[in-house]
Amino acid sequence: MTPALEARGLRREFGHVRALDGVDFDVDPGEVVALIGDNGAGKSTLVKALSGSLAVDSGELLSDGRPVTIDTPTAARALGIETVYQDLALAPHLDPVQNMYLGREVMKPGLLGRLGFMDHAEMRKHTRTAFTDLGATVRDFAAPVGSMSGGQRQQIAVARAAAWASRVIFLDEPTAALGVVQTRNVLDLIRRVRDRGIAVVFISHSMPHVIEVADRIQVLRLGRRVATYDAKKTSMEELVGAMTGAISQGAA
């Protein structure tokens, strides 16, 4: 299968720190890949490089087998790549519909649209559908998202990414601040997004969640990919060993 997104030999240095030291990465369509590694292993830097928030010094990117340049978030979005950032990047005073369509508002047809008037009904309808499809538990579509629970806001952020992504979604620590039930909802959400044929990449420190929801697990250490595991056949000990360098896998 051609990977939805593939990176080969990405390098990036910050002064003397080699954040990415020729890292490889790949994710197939309809697959959940977990990206794990100790602090400073380069996980967030890699995601930033792949989502257009950070330029790399060298290395190549391929989307569906074709070489691509992803140098801005807009370029990433044009390729169907969406990112859910750790700090959510929602506007707390806007409601779910407004957040969903922020920067992509549907305008009224004709002259009114050109004058800047938006088609509220259309946006509300599609948001409702998108949330229902993903089984999100958001009920109030007119309340500011700042008044909602962390889990609901995470769902909104994931649903927004899922609605716009056609190839890949990156999730940076999607369950870090959530309770048990809310975490479950977000993990379910990840599976449903994957079932639509979209590639999901998520960073997490929670090994049980990683093993539960991921298909493949790629381990980063010191800016390189040191191991790739099938999530069904690995164990927590093995993953922690690979992260710390105690275990080294030959064919990374």
Place this chain on the structure above:
Amino acid sequence: MTTVTGQQQAAGPAPADEERPKTALQRLLGAQAVQILGVLLILVILFSIAESDAFLSVNNFRNIVVNVSILAIIGVAMTFVIITGGIDLSVGSVLVFSGVVAAKTMESLGGEGVGVALIGALVACVAGVCWGLLNGVLIAKAKVPPLIVTLGTLGMALGGAQIITGGIDVRGAPTVLTDNIGFGRLFGQIPYLSLIALVVVVLGAVLLHRTRFGRYTYAVGSNDEAARRAGVKVDRHLILIYTLAGFCAGLAGILNLAFFASTTIAGQSNTALNVIAGVVIGGTSLFGGIGTIAGTVVGLFIPAVLQNGFVIMGVQPFWQQVVVGAFLITAVYVDQVRRASAARGASSRRSLSSRFSRPAGARRKEAQ
């Protein structure tokens, strides 16, 4: 105070995961603009009972409306500015500067014709736009805080106006301007000055509440980083908003000239603060992301009604400042309570209140 208790009830229980959506009526009653409208009505009723003959007359109400008109034009733009989380202290000085430049231009052109007046109006608006553009570029591109930028241009515009005039007010304007715009009334009843203000208010409300421009204004004030990541051109938007503020100050400058037939150089030192007070009393949050044009209009009426009522009742008018000050503090207190409850259970790093008060859930989790 009725507003405070009403507010605390509205901001009552922390939202649960499966909370039922509020009805439209609940939302409406919870809006600070509506609550402050209730306060305004109470004031009007109290003054009407106390001094029914003098207060409750068409002439008196027209007086109040005219007094609010020029402030309302600036207030519309100030609402946009404050919703982005900014502030514009320079509007009073820009008003004076625009008036001075327009008066000087019309003086040198001479004559009392409509053409001269129109050129004057255009010059005033362009002068305002220039100051607004300067504010916007310094704030958005040079990243100097709005408070400092507009404090600087407040001095620069006022100083500039005094340099041009030598510190002496330019008196007189084309009679076509003073007679029609300044004192003219449609059907002999509705002042043109107030009609112009009404048009600006309606246009401002449509722009803020119905268009994408307005949506981005809230988004920038709510979380500028989120807006940027969503593809909103935040810098450009801020420049446009401060330019709009300059334009409105310029428009107010020509209207001020028409009304007073003088450039009122020394008379506008409190204009910006009065407008900001009105906007904040009307429920717009100084922290950004919240506010309405309707609230601003109501918020501007409260000081005007108080002033008018006190004068009629023979209370020393100085009391008006004391009472408006108390209103202002109450309004911001209510806003704080509202924001604190809105951020409950939230973990947004950008929310100011959550930085100081951790959500109860997080504390419980840590204790385990």
